Amino acid sequence: MSTTVSSSSSSGSLFFFYKCSFIFLLIVRTSECINNKQPSNPRRPRELKVDYYLKSCPQVEDLVSTVTSQQFKDAPVSGPATIRLFFHDCFVDGCDGSVLITTKPGSTVLAEKDAQDNKNIAVEAFDSINKAKTLVESKCPGVVSCADILAISARDFVHLAGGPYYQVQKGRWDGKLSMATRVGSNIPRANNTIDELLKLFASKGLSLEDLVALSGAHTIGFARCEHFLSRLYDYQGTKKPDPTMDPRLLKALRMTCPRFGGNPKVSAPFDVTTPFTFDHAYYSNLEAKLGILATDQALFTDPRTRPIVQALGKDQQKFFQAFSEAMERMGKIEVKRGRKHGEKRIDCTQHMLL
Numbered sequence: 001m002s003t004t005v006s007s008s009s010s011s012g013s014l015f016f017f018y019k020c021s022f023i024f025l026l027i028v029r030t031s032e033c034i035n036n037k038q039p040s041n042p043r044r045p046r047e048l049k050v051d052y053y054l055k056s057c058p059q060v061e062d063l064v065s066t067v068t069s070q071q072f073k074d075a076p077v078s079g080p081a082t083i084r085l086f087f088h089d090c091f092v093d094g095c096d097g098s099v100l101i102t103t104k105p106g107s108t109v110l111a112e113k114d115a116q117d118n119k120n121i122a123v124e125a126f127d128s129i130n131k132a133k134t135l136v137e138s139k140c141p142g143v144v145s146c147a148d149i150l151a152i153s154a155r156d157f158v159h160l161a162g163g164p165y166y167q168v169q170k171g172r173w174d175g176k177l178s179m180a181t182r183v184g185s186n187i188p189r190a191n192n193t194i195d196e197l198l199k200l201f202a203s204k205g206l207s208l209e210d211l212v213a214l215s216g217a218h219t220i221g222f223a224r225c226e227h228f229l230s231r232l233y234d235y236q237g238t239k240k241p242d243p244t245m246d247p248r249l250l251k252a253l254r255m256t257c258p259r260f261g262g263n264p265k266v267s268a269p270f271d272v273t274t275p276f277t278f279d280h281a282y283y284s285n286l287e288a289k290l291g292i293l294a295t296d297q298a299l300f301t302d303p304r305t306r307p308i309v310q311a312l313g314k315d316q317q318k319f320f321q322a323f324s325e326a327m328e329r330m331g332k333i334e335v336k337r338g339r340k341h342g343e344k345r346i347d348c349t350q351h352m353l354l
């Protein structure tokens with residue numbers, strides 16, 4: 001296992017609400033806001049390597065980190081948004097930077113970025129990747145893929161927020177296709193059952209353990225009211241709130257998210273105790289009925305995933321190790337290699353001309 005781990009806001013109105021032992025933070029954002037398949041050609045295995053750019057661009061990680069660390073200071077929203085961007089890239093036809101493509105002006109075929117599930121990913125995440133790519137191009141022209149820059153940036157932001165620093169395997173090529181219609185069925189929904197999540201993750205070569213570890217990314221970042229509104233007012237058609245939500249959290253979230261006419265940009269932090277730190281509090285929050293999405297809380301309710309939630313909630317190092325390994329596996333989903341299947345873009349937002 002090559003994964004080695006070491007440990008080390010946003011715009012708008014900020015409303016701090018401190019009660020008992022936990023914090024509720026409400027934010028209005030003003031900004032828009034392994035695969036297991038065998039390689040088809042054994043002479044060109046789809047293997048990624050940590051030192052893939054050793055000769056062609058040895059300084060690539062330093063270049064990217066210059067941008068990510070500045071971005072983390074200037075626009076911290078880039079952190080969670082980039083981690084989510086990487087996840088949405090990998091789950092939709094593989095980790096190939098296809099989520100970064102901009103729809104051609106006048107085209108009726110929308111790119112992935114314009115799909116409903118990606119529209120609310122903060123623009124700062126895209127900016128960060130484009131800035132890193134520009135810097136890398138200035139030193140190593142035509143060598144490093146946008147897909148790799150996204151993978152490295154996601155790791156950097158995990159680490160900058162206090163999470164593990166793991167080695168990123170590289171060698172992905174960029175995808176030649178980016179279609180909004182491919183997104184919906186490949187991205188999990190906040191009201192999915194654990195069975196549905198397991199099926200989707202398994203279709204990407206990811207396990208039950210990976211599902212629980214990767215969901216730990218919700219230790220930072222925010223969710224808009226629409227994703228948990230039914231839990232507050234009409235859980236599964238009962239006209240009552242979700243009984244698996246702590247009543248104090250319910251009250252705070254109801255104040256943030258009215259049943260009707262709420263501001264669609266209002267969001268609540270996933271981790272109500274340590275919202276800006278990448279730590280394992282996400283899991284102990286689930287044990288305390290403080291999960292925000294139904295899918296988060298379901299990880300504790302379901303007897304298959306509960307023991308993993310408990311184990312990761314007890315031991316931060318265990319979470320960091322599991323998360324790093326799961327990110328490595330997620331980063332290998334349907335990786336493309338070579339000119340036949342991929343491209344190396346100069347501008348991450350545009351496909352290369354044929």
Ligand code: HEM
Nearest residue numbers: 080081083084087120188189190214217221222223224227
């Ligand atoms: C397990 C199934 C998952 C579901 C149902 C899910 C759902 C969601 C939803 C509904 C949001 C809020 C979006 C919004 O309000 O605009 C969100 C945000 C987020 N997700 Fe997930 N997610 C899942 C897994 C993951 C995974 C695997 C990762 C990364 C490894 C991830 C990382 C994030 C991050 C960091 C945010 C916060 C983004 C921000 O604040 O800008 N999620 N997710």
